[in-house]
Structures are given as C-alpha cells and as structure tokens.
Amino acid sequence: MRFLPFQLPRWPLLGGISLWLAMGTSAAERPVSWYRDLTPIFKRSCNGCHNPNKLKGEVDTSTYAGLLKPGKHGPNFLAGDPAKSLLVEQVSGPEPDMPKDGDPLTPAEVALLTRWIQEGAKDDTPPDAYSTRLKELPTYTSPAVVTSLAVSPDGQWLAVSGYHEVFLLDLPTLTLRGRLLGESPRIESLAFSPDSKSLAVSAGAPARFGELQVWNVAGTNQVHAWKLGTDSLFGVSWSPDGSRLAFGGADKSVRIVALPDGKELIKFDNHSDWIFRTAWTTDGKRLLSGSRDRAMKLINVTDGQFIDDINKLLEPVVSMARHPKEEWAVYGGADGGVRLYRMKENQERTAGNNDVNLVREFERQPGPVQAVAFSPDGSRLAVGGMGGEVRVYQTTDGARVATLGGHGGAVFSVVFTPDGQRILTGGFDGLIRVFSATDGKLTAVLVPVPLAAPRDVVAK
Numbered sequence: 001m002r003f004l005p006f007q008l009p010r011w012p013l014l015g016g017i018s019l020w021l022a023m024g025t026s027a028a029e030r031p032v033s034w035y036r037d038l039t040p041i042f043k044r045s046c047n048g049c050h051n052p053n054k055l056k057g058e059v060d061t062s063t064y065a066g067l068l069k070p071g072k073h074g075p076n077f078l079a080g081d082p083a084k085s086l087l088v089e090q091v092s093g094p095e096p097d098m099p100k101d102g103d104p105l106t107p108a109e110v111a112l113l114t115r116w117i118q119e120g121a122k123d124d125t126p127p128d129a130y131s132t133r134l135k136e137l138p139t140y141t142s143p144a145v146v147t148s149l150a151v152s153p154d155g156q157w158l159a160v161s162g163y164h165e166v167f168l169l170d171l172p173t174l175t176l177r178g179r180l181l182g183e184s185p186r187i188e189s190l191a192f193s194p195d196s197k198s199l200a201v202s203a204g205a206p207a208r209f210g211e212l213q214v215w216n217v218a219g220t221n222q223v224h225a226w227k228l229g230t231d232s233l234f235g236v237s238w239s240p241d242g243s244r245l246a247f248g249g250a251d252k253s254v255r256i257v258a259l260p261d262g263k264e265l266i267k268f269d270n271h272s273d274w275i276f277r278t279a280w281t282t283d284g285k286r287l288l289s290g291s292r293d294r295a296m297k298l299i300n301v302t303d304g305q306f307i308d309d310i311n312k313l314l315e316p317v318v319s320m321a322r323h324p325k326e327e328w329a330v331y332g333g334a335d336g337g338v339r340l341y342r343m344k345e346n347q348e349r350t351a352g353n354n355d356v357n358l359v360r361e362f363e364r365q366p367g368p369v370q371a372v373a374f375s376p377d378g379s380r381l382a383v384g385g386m387g388g389e390v391r392v393y394q395t396t397d398g399a400r401v402a403t404l405g406g407h408g409g410a411v412f413s414v415v416f417t418p419d420g421q422r423i424l425t426g427g428f429d430g431l432i433r434v435f436s437a438t439d440g441k442l443t444a445v446l447v448p449v450p451l452a453a454p455r456d457v458v459a460k
C-alpha cells in the first residue's frame, strides 16, 4: 500500500474520517484520476451550475482547464494542499455549501477529491475526451430529420443534412456520392459556393460549440472546420464573389469570415435574439440578417455598421430568402406570416406607414414558416413549415398556384432545382420529396439515409 503523506484538513470530523475510510479501500492503491474518478462526480453534482455557459460564482467545474481558472473568490484549489483548497472546503462538513440545492457528495467522494489535490491535482484528461467526433459513420435505423437541403448552382449536386454528417447526392440521378462526416452533431444549414465547387455547413453542438465547415465537393474532403463560440451557427450564405461566408448564431451575433483563412471580418451584435438566416445584396456590399427578435437587419459589409431594419417588427423571422433578380427578400414568420420586402433603408417610414419596404404580403400559413425559396427566375415562391404542406405562389400577385402535400410532419427545407423544373422538400419525416414545379405532382420519394434496408428511390 502506498503511504500517503497528508495534512489533517481544517474542516471538522467528516472529511477527515472519510479520508481515512477511503484509504482502506482498493481505490487508495492507485493515484486518483481526475478524468476517471472525479469528472463523473462533477458532472452529476456540479456542472449544471458551473459550466462555461452558466458560471455560478465564476466557477467552471466541467473541465480541468475550467477548474484551473480562479473563481470570484480566487483559485479553486491549491495542488498538494487540500486544506487550502476552496473546492474541498465547499463540499465538506456536515452541511456543505456545495452542491447548492442538491445531495451532498458522499464521504468517499469528498475523500477522492481531497486525495487528488493531495497527490498534486494532475490532469489526465485524454486528448479526445471532449470531442463529439464519431469514430465511424453513423448507422440509421430510421430516416434522420432533414434540417437543411441545398442544390449546387450548376445543377450537379444535392446536399442533405444528416446526423454528424451531410449526404452528398448526384442531383440528376439522386444517387449517394459521399458522406461528409464532421465533428458537429447538428447540421443547421447548407450552402453551395457560387462556382458549385465548395459546400459550406453551419453546425454545432447546442450549448457547447458552433462550427463552420467548408468541403471540397468533388473530392468529398473537408477543407476547413472552424469552431466558433459556444452554440450552434445558422443560416450560412456565400458572398456573391465566393470570397466570404456570413452566418448567424444562437449567441445573437452575425459574423462574416474570409476564405481561405477563416479570418473574422465582421462581428455584428445588434440583434437581441438568435439569428436564423443571412442573405447578401447582389453587389455584395450589404448583408441582411433575419432573427427571432423579429427584425431583418441590413448591415454594411465594409465596416460592419448597422444600416436599418428593413421590416416592421411583427413576428420572429424563422426563414428568409433573397429574390434572385430584384433586391428583395422574403421572410417566413413564427406566426405564419410570409412577407416580401425591399432590401433597403426604411427611412421614409411615417406615423401612417411604418412598413414602407413591404412589396407584398402572401397568404398567412397555418403555422410557423421554416422554409421559403424562390424559383431561379424569381417568378415563384415556395413556402413550407409546421403545417406540413408546401404552397407555391406567383411572386407578382401572390396567387397560390400549387399545393404540395403528403409530408409526415413539419417541412424544414425547400429548394428549387437550378433549371426551375423540380421542387425538393425535406423535414421531420426524414424523406426527400421531389415534385414537378410545373404541375406540383410528386415524382419521387427518396430516403437519403442508408438504412439497414436497401435505400429506395420510388418512382411514382
């Protein structure tokens, strides 16, 4: 048995006794492991209040690096000296201060913590401990919810969100060509570059990190993966010249980064809630961001300055699309509104009319509108959402020209093919439906996910 020199702690009886008890057990034969022995205890009893997003007392117990940072009242521990370690003091005694509002740690747990500090408080966290990376491609027993679809401007590719990955399909034949496995579990948005050679992915792990990925489409290899902030990123869009990427986030900021180095050019913090979508003006000089705070904000791309809200603030903006020819953008709202606006200053607003940029209000939808998409010539607008139907309108007069049904639940994404012939939809049921854009007929239903059973493209 190892002899452990230790000082008698300054707290009374309980901690001291438990220390002796722990020494009699087999765990005392080897040094205490931070990662194996202690992180499960912190995870269960402490990390709920002490993590990077919720720093009670400015203490982060969720990682070794976090614990190393001093809290509001100084260092959390002094390696080699449990008696001078705040951490030990807080969890010890008959009525320990921590965990607040929870069961105290057991004497054996307190003893482990104490001995770990006594032994030098060493970090033995494995290098990949906090990686959300999968060791191999996921297998699916049912289709994964489709949060996003994108088609390449050259009509060659279809990208479909999966779990931890993006499925890359050949668009003309709808056959799987690649599985783009990245670190983030949640894929939030997809966008092909103007030259169709790259795919940008905004993603993340909620409340942990956001991630921006760039893939080389032809080689199906990841070119960039940048971790940004502590929450998911949404609504990625390419500048018209393909040199920059814009996106929003759950951290309420809009960012623009440069390619290929990922340098942050703009961080815009004028929104008061999550930003779901971004869209550039055709000249690439301005960016529009649509947020749950109900605003579509116009941003000067050169200096990151706020220009104006282009819309009247009526409902959370949950989806947005730019008109391919006019400087117009349409939003889909949380209350079912679908409203088309000019992408310009709202300066001429008066008491009588504070929505001067409104071009057209479309038929109100039966629920939140998660997906809006213009046909390539701008003549049609497809709208989908919680109602499970996709409705197609004429942009010029707002008349409904088709209704695409059969979805098993909410629709989260709608795209037109670049030739304007087909409309693809994806959503809660995990199926991709292909409709004729001319008569609204369902032409194929595709399971993008390789299930245990053979993948089927069902011709109708």
Ligand code: HEC
Pocket (backbone or CB within 6 Å): 042, 045, 046, 047, 048, 049, 050, 056, 057, 059, 061, 071, 072, 073, 074, 076, 086, 087, 090, 091, 098, 099, 100, 101, 102, 105
């Ligand atoms: C329910 C929420 C909650 C839980 C669970 C919790 N804490 Fe805390 N903790 C707090 C709050 C709130 C403070 C700030 C107290 C203050 O400033 O008075 C705090 C402060 C601390 C401090 C700093 C004390 C100081 O004086 O600066 C330490 C160390 C600490 N907690 C450790 C822990 C440990 C270890 C656990 C798990 C065994 C834990 N906490 C569980 C809420 C919690």
